[in-house]
Amino acid sequence: MSRIGKAPISIPAGVTITNDNGNITAKGPKGEVSQNIGTDITIDMTDGVLTVNRPSDSKQHKALHGLYRALIQNMVVGVSHGHTVKQELVGIGYKISNQGNLVDFTLGYSHRIMLEIPKEIKVKTETLKGQNPSITMECADKQLLGQIAAKIRSFQKPEPYKGKGIKFAGEVLRKKAGKTAAK
Numbered sequence: 001m002s003r004i005g006k007a008p009i010s011i012p013a014g015v016t017i018t019n020d021n022g023n024i025t026a027k028g029p030k031g032e033v034s035q036n037i038g039t040d041i042t043i044d045m046t047d048g049v050l051t052v053n054r055p056s057d058s059k060q061h062k063a064l065h066g067l068y069r070a071l072i073q074n075m076v077v078g079v080s081h082g083h084t085v086k087q088e089l090v091g092i093g094y095k096i097s098n099q100g101n102l103v104d105f106t107l108g109y110s111h112r113i114m115l116e117i118p119k120e121i122k123v124k125t126e127t128l129k130g131q132n133p134s135i136t137m138e139c140a141d142k143q144l145l146g147q148i149a150a151k152i153r154s155f156q157k158p159e160p161y162k163g164k165g166i167k168f169a170g171e172v173l174r175k176k177a178g179k180t181a182a183k
Contacts, residue, residue: 005065009050028079031140037068078140085149088132091164107156
């Protein structure tokens with residue numbers, strides 16, 4: 001059996017899970033998220049504990065068992081606590097600002113990059129003296145948050161020689177040694 005798939009999911013107070021013919025919806029204080037899991041995988045809820053079951057031991061069902069359990073766990077955590085991603089802009093002259101969900105990046109190109117963030121995500125930008133400019137995003141949907149974070153990172157990936165670019169907070173970059181002078 002899948003180690004991830006057979007682990008039970010405890011549902012905290014204030015979170016409701018509904019199963020409508022394979023469409024799972026989680027509602028909580030941070031919002032509402034839904035995911036379609038199909039009709040093969042079954043969900044059992046008893047006493048605030050949710051378990052995910054598969055009908056057979058076929059390779060396809062084994063693969064989906066752990067996947068859907070992880071997706072449902074992310075939904076429960078998202079609607080109860082929320083997911084947060086923080087990214088930093090490392091480089092001379094790199095700037096970031098936002099007006100609502102419209103984010104403006106200055107990344108050393110000849111033009112600024114404007115990105116409209118979906119309304120489900122709360123955006124906050126900071127520019128403090130002596131620190132790198134940063135963007136913090138919070139959302140109940142982990143998939144959407146990760147997709148937007150990857151899009152932002154793709155504007156200027158960290159390069160391996162000086163480390164300039166957009167990186168996740170706490171990310172350690174492996175730097176390469178530069179060329180050495182010929183003797």
